[in-house]
Amino acid sequence: MLIAIWGDELSAWVAAAELARSGNDILLQQPAPGESSHRAEPGLMDGLENGLQSGRIRLCTHAEALQAPWHWLASHPSDLQQAEALCQALCRQGPDELVVINQSNFGIGASDRLQARLDQNRGQTLVCLPDTLQQGQALQQFAAPETLLLGCEDDRARLRLQALLRPFSSRLQQIQWMTRREAEFSKFAISGMLALRLGYINELANLADRLGVDIEVVRQGMGSDKRIGQHYLAPGCGFGGHHFTQYIEGLADILTETRHSTLLNTVLNENERQKELPFRKLWQHYQCDLLGRRIAVWGCAFKPGVASVDNAPSLRVLRALLAQGARVQLHDPEAMQALQAELGGSADLTLHQDPYSALEQADALLLLTEWPQYSSPDYERMLHSMRNPLIIDGRNLFEPDYLRELGFTYYGVGR
């Protein structure tokens, strides 16, 4: 099938690579993602390259793209107007029976507005397929989803869509068909629920800190209850990322505007505070004075497996450290470039290719991203390198008792 891709969100590029791999013909208007964090998505650039080489993916003009029978739309939340203009152009110049698959986060009701711009009498249909891809594993998730939410209100489009998605159904347990508006709402509701869980466990972890309880034990206990389960219950120094935050902010805005509800805004505000938790622990340890202290930081990506620092806790922590005159020695396997682009250069920030070199003469280590390679470090070497063997573990990656036995001072989140 001939599919034109619109937009520069990660899901646009993942769709291009994966749909080409399964034999579709893909029309692109730019050869590669604009955002470096998208380009760093594991496997994505290879997938696009393969598609281009095999001819399954080709570059075309705007006018050419309008002629395609399929349109995959994954634009930035602020580009709704452009999306409306596109649908208007498709209405005027596009073929009959075309299908637009909207994956953009334009808010609840936007898909209906876009459908209204199309010519329904000529069978032009818009379908809402909420974007559930997670950065770092987006290709696998696209290729083999377990569930799909589909907002589709046209039977013929439904049939065609089933055909298009057939190659990706190896692990599919459920397709939920619903209205476009319901699909949009469901996506918001899922993101909000996850944020609430994270906000709640962090709140409990902070309380556990005060009460001398180990939150990890409590978490196991909670998770063993089937009604609750283990997912999204890891306490830490806040969640980040681009996509997740966007949805929660979107839902928080709707709740505030229409219901004066502060529930999700509270979660978001508390999450911003939580991001600075490692800084606060360090600040208190050194009695409110970090001037000239050397602070090692392991991990600045907003989560392991990504090269992005979008809304990452590391941004807030590093800004705070630098503002207090600390000298930061940073290691991250993938995201240091993105961090530097975000923070700009600073004489007090050095980037290290080797995690142990970041520890040289350090007065503390802050662990902010749980990259797997940090899980079992050479503790002797760490003790030897650091000036003060102080570890602030923002992801509860290490074993507190063991570290203390080795001679580290250890602070976790809620333990």
Place this chain on the structure above:
Amino acid sequence: MNKHTAWQRLEQLSREQASVHLRDLLQAPNRFEQFSFRQDELLLDLSRQRLTTETLQQLLQLAEHSELEAWIAALFKGDPVNHTENRAALHTALRLPAEATLLLDGEDLVPQVQADLQRMHDLVDQLHQGQWRGFSGEAIDTLVNVGVGGSDLGPMMVCRALEGFQPAEARHITTHFISSMDGSQISGLLDQLDPARTLFVVSSKSFSTADTLANAATALDWLNRASGLPTELLTKRHFIAVTANATRAEAWGIPAVNQLHFRDWVGGRYSLWSTIGLAIAVRIGMSGFRALLAGAHAMDRHFRQAPFAANLPVLLALTEVWNINFLGIHAHAILPYDGRLAHLPAYLEQLEMESNGKSVDRQGQPIAHHTCPVLWGEIGPNAQHAFYQLLHQGSEAVMCDFIVPARRYSDQGDALQSQHRLTIANCLAQARVLALGDAAVDQSNATPWQRYQGNQPSTLILLDELTPKSLGALIALYEHKVFVQSVIWDINPFDQWGVELGKQVANSLLDAIGAPVHSGQFDAATEGILDQLHRQLNAEDDTQC
């Protein structure tokens, strides 16, 4: 002619014009053009004052013969115009642009001023960026200004007036003002604040002001109890001192890095332009603060350069001198028709009454005539429901200042704009009725208690819009007016010896509160009340046992 004869001539004029009513003066077709004066965004309308062209000419003569020109030069040059304390009064230097120079004792003040502003700028940036951290590491989001008099009234007045000019980066910071000695403000406030996120700005020129230090001590105690941390650490993270006495502030516990300089040559009630304005800069940002200074500086230039006959501060001062010394008006109401200027009356009460509430001249001789009148005020529309009755039908002659912006709510919809039009209509109506009395409308069937005498003079100050710049100009207008009056009256407006004795006597009374009274210790009245207090306070102690 000399000053004396100019004064006599004015006395004579006032006798000649005793029967002239404002309703007659306002019939002259060009009255408004003749008696209103514009400077940038500020219009000074004196057409409802009991002035004639002749009076004004004569008042200008009085100014000439009072050597006003020389005094203005002395003020700006940094001469010790505050002669009883042998000090300059250089609030105008705080508003000079960076490229200016001003030598005082051979030293250029402008770099000092700019350096102080830069220090303030750094602090404001730190606060706005959320990088001033409290003891827990949380960012400061609450600023409490602890000060009294000039360290309170000016910053509080401007913060309220310019609320709408808060930049986005300032919105997460709330500001509170604490001044009262009795702790009633601070005790209620502290209950609502989070100690980890609260920063106290302790403003005191001498760093010995009892009221301020008592409040600061309570704040420190609160932080101590909440955190369990040592005082030294808390003063470093939760206190900024704005003071001219670095040693005392340091002895109190505030380290030099947390201090902003308050220069010796700035008087307290003229200090909102200095580092005392920190709370203002936090509220409206440094660019807003600099616009406030620029507005005042523009008025400074106008005051120095404009001929007296077109000089707003001079004209305003002379008009009031006419009212006070020749028409016998000794009450002055400040009536802003804009809720944002709610604290302006209190601010001007201090500026005018502390400056010119004097009755010996610069040579120490008693003054035979009146000086500063009693000043008070309130937001105009609210005062209409309070004391306007007295203005319209009371037995006291009162002069009024109406202050109102022409434009407001331009970007906020019709409902609010029509509220503003209603407010302007009320302002103009009150000024009109005060001037014309019954002649404002057809009052032929009015009963005696429905009659209005009119003839109460008023000044109307119309701002194009209330902005940092126009507010700066407005305040500078009043400052310079006060100075011009002090020159005419030959008094020193920059000292305040009248506030000292009370403090001294309070100190001598402190130990006597609740103690048994020895006869002959104080006067009969004080001893009588001390005896009452002794009984009541000790009775209370008994019940507690």
